[in-house]
Amino acid sequence: MKNRDFTRKPVLNGVKTILRPFEEGDGEQMVPILEELEVRRLTGSASNDDEARKSSTLEEAEHIRVWYATRNASNDRLDLAITDRETGALIGEAVFNEYDENTGNVNFRILIGAAGQGRGIGSEAIALFVRYGFEELDLHRIGLEVYSFNPRAERTYVKNGFVLEGIKREEFAYNGEYIDSKVYGMLRSDYDSRTLHP
Incomplete structure (x- = not known):
């Protein structure tokens, strides 16, 4: 069993995207992404369109900046920050959280703003993150939840196993x-099966 070391923040390179540790100033760039109506709606951060359209208060924006400044600790x-490989622009995040040390199970979240959608970046980011989870962190199960009004995300998750x-x-x-x-969910055995028989 490999060491499930969440203190290590890797750089994961793809053809369209690079996933990397958050850097100074990234929190400022995440504020407008997290304010997008579709992001708020699809992540359950708002319960109606009016709420989703509201801009962050100064206090909320500062909380976001501090949050991303502390992710590497x-x-x-x-x-990890999801970036556009071609431009280097920050377009979202990928997260493993709610890790259960006893089972080796973890929750997965991904968020991509409008600037990164519709180009296959999300699918590649999922594949990179899942591969790191199973091959480097030796996870047993990666789970997620998605609302039924987000069929595009569902198709991408299914495509990735x-x-x-x-x-x-x-x-x-x-x-x-x-x-x-x-x-x-995806079990390690599901991942191994896809790797051996793509």
Whole structure:
């Protein structure tokens, strides 16, 4: 069993993207990404369009800057910036959190702003992050949840080997409409099978 060392913040190189540790000033760039209506809606950060359209207060923006400035010091989770390889622009984040030391299971989150969407960057970022999780951190299971009004993300997760495990019915409400939350997971055996038989 390899050492599940979340203190190490790697650089993961792809064709379209580079995932890297957060750097000074990245928090400032994350503020407008986190303010995008679609980002707020799809991540469940807002419960209606009016709330999603509101700009961050000065206090909220400062909290975001401080949060990203402290990501590299975290030893119980892995947060990496997703960048556009061609331009170097910061376009989102990939995260392993809620790690269970007993089972080797972890939660996965990914967020990409509008500037990085529709070009296959998200799919490549998922593949890079999952590979690091299984091959370097020796994880047992990577799990995630996605709202049912985000079929594009679901297709990308399935394309990358995640399996639908269950549905939390009407767990979220947006603009007064109830939304299901879908639970996806990938086991190390799923990953190994895909690697051996792509």
